Amino acid sequence: MKTWFVTGASRGIGREIVEQALARGDRVAATLRRPEQLDELVGKFGDRLWRRRLDVTDTGAIEDVVGAAFGELGRIDVVVSNAGSGVFGAAEDLSDAQVESVIAANLTGSIQLARRAVPHLRAQGGGVFVQLSSMGGHIAFPGFAIYHAAKWGVEGYFDAMAREIAPFGIATVLVAPGMVRTGFFDAAERVEPSAPYRGGSADSPALAVEEMPGSSSGVAHAVIEAALSGHPPLRLLLNSDGYEAVTEGVRRRLESLERQRESAYAADAEYAGR
Secondary structure, eight states, rough: OEEEEEETTTTTHHHHHHHHHHHTTTTTEEEEEEEGGGHHHHHHGGGGGEEEETTTTOOHHHHHHHHHHHHHHHOOOEEEEEOOEEEEOOOOGSOHHHHHHHIIIIIIHHHHHHHHHHHHHHHTTTTEEEEEGGGTTTTTTTTTTTHHHHHHHHHHHHHHHHHGGGGGGEEEEEEESSSEEEHHHHHHHEEEOGGGGGGGGGGGGOOOGGOEEEEHHHHHHHHHHHTTTTSOOEEEEHEEEEEHHHHHHHHEEEEEEEEHHHHHOOOOTTOOOO
């Protein structure tokens, strides 16, 4: 039996990971803003489900809850950092509060969770840290700038951290799903475009949830399989749209960089024209 710690367990991918892990006979420490949303699972799985209230924008609460989970449950094999939020709109139109909120939930909260969980994972001799990223951590779309800023930050932070903690037997997995049919998009704030942006690229209609190719149950299953594989990949790219969009985006970026080889090398020389 494995033990999981999951943030953002109320819905979508996080809820699916909780349910699937419990169904396979594991224990789960589930954290969310409203623990009563898991009452049904408590009735079904009993004390194999440990619940705590947690808002990942509260660093003090992260420290308390992570400490309590490891203290009460002992070894935790897999930590899943899944909580997040979104605000969609032209970058200029977002309020300061919206910018700070998205960064806090998607980037700072993930960083602070890792910083509190890693010492426990190291002390127990290893484990797996799964960080939910996005195809939006590799490519970008108009109207999603602040979300992309957070997810590109997640990619950089955890890529570097993964190499720091690997010697302690801790594997890191950055999960990059495509568009997944969850409540995330319905819950995200949408900012009406100001006059200069109306009719522009940031003023496109929202994609209906039923049009999204990815399923939360499929993503959760892939995450669980990867985390328990023994040799999980650093990056786990999921869903057909995610695969196509990210591989095409990386290919185009590489082609652009390769065209700059001569000027890149030329910049090594001292500039003689000043």
